[in-house]
Amino acid sequence: MGKYKVGKETKEKIYEASKALFYEYGYTSTTCLKIAKESGANVGLINYYYGSKGGLGIELYNELMSTIKAKVTENLYKLGLETTLLLQTAVEWRVLNNNMRFNKNFSRFYYDLLGENVLYKEQSVVTDFYRNLAESCDLHYSDFEIAFIAFASAGATQGINLAYDAGLIDCSSQDFINSSIHLLLNNMGLDPELIKQVISESYEIEKMFTVRIEKNFNIV
Missing domain, CATH: 1.10.10.60 (Homeodomain-like)
Incomplete structure (x- = not known):
């Protein structure tokens, strides 16, 4: 013992x-x-x-994603808001992108994981995230299709964030996040009108609370 x-x-x-x-x-x-x-x-x-060090990195990444999801769920409950998994995911995506914009330590960590292929080599929550989201939208994708969507989206996320930080994409941070959500959901083959509705509703919900990643990845 x-x-x-x-x-x-x-x-x-x-x-x-x-x-x-x-x-x-x-x-x-x-x-x-x-x-x-x-x-x-x-x-x-x-x-x-x-x-390996990659195992440590992915454990921290998984903890961050799970904690952000739990914090968003907690805030939605406090506000008495009932949402679909799709809408909640869009809110979580906004939280994640906002922290990416304003916490450079977090964005550096995320870029490093992508740059060294840690998210692809280790067992992350990425594919489970997409699988659960697809099932909630009644989309019957195979494991191959889920993996393809998940990793294609991860690569696209890395590219657009780096381009935005380098000033190659000229838009407001809000327009950037809206477009990121649109890309995410469009990759899943969702109806354009549904995507538009989710973007609009998630924006209104996001303004009601804040979830921040602080020093040493503590989330408040």
């Missing part, structure tokens, strides 16, 4: 150290040696508990 407790504490120390370092320096610039030094753990234990 004592060994289990020590092991669990060591695993948590590694994870918390990686969160602080990934936030401060980005995923790419943070080495396993830096994580080991910060956590006080043997570098080999990173692979033991997480498989």
Whole structure:
């Protein structure tokens, strides 16, 4: 029992150290040696508990996505709003994009994961996200089609965000987010009128509350 407790504490120390370092320096610039030094753990234990630095990165990414979803759900409940999964997803997408725009530490971490193919190599929540969304819209896609849509959208998201940050896309942040949601839902083959309605309604809901990613990826 004592060994289990020590092991669990060591695993948590590694994870918390990686969160602080990934936030401060980005995923790419943070080495396993830096994580080991910060956590006080043997570098080999990173692979033991997480498989690789990529395993750590994807665990943090999955936690971020799940926590954002939970925070949005919590705020919708407080406001007494009942929404479809599709509408809630659009609100979550707005929250994610707003944090991408205003928290450069978060956007750097996200770009690093995409740039090093971590989101494609590791088991992320991306495909489950699209599968659940498709099923809620009564779209019967195969596993191949879900994976194709998920990773095509991830690549497109990386490209348009980098282009926007570089000033190659000239529009307001709100127009950018609206277009991002349109791209996401259009890739799924949804009806254009439905997409238009979801964009409009999600915009009104987004103005009612704020979900922020703060230092060391804490979400409030």
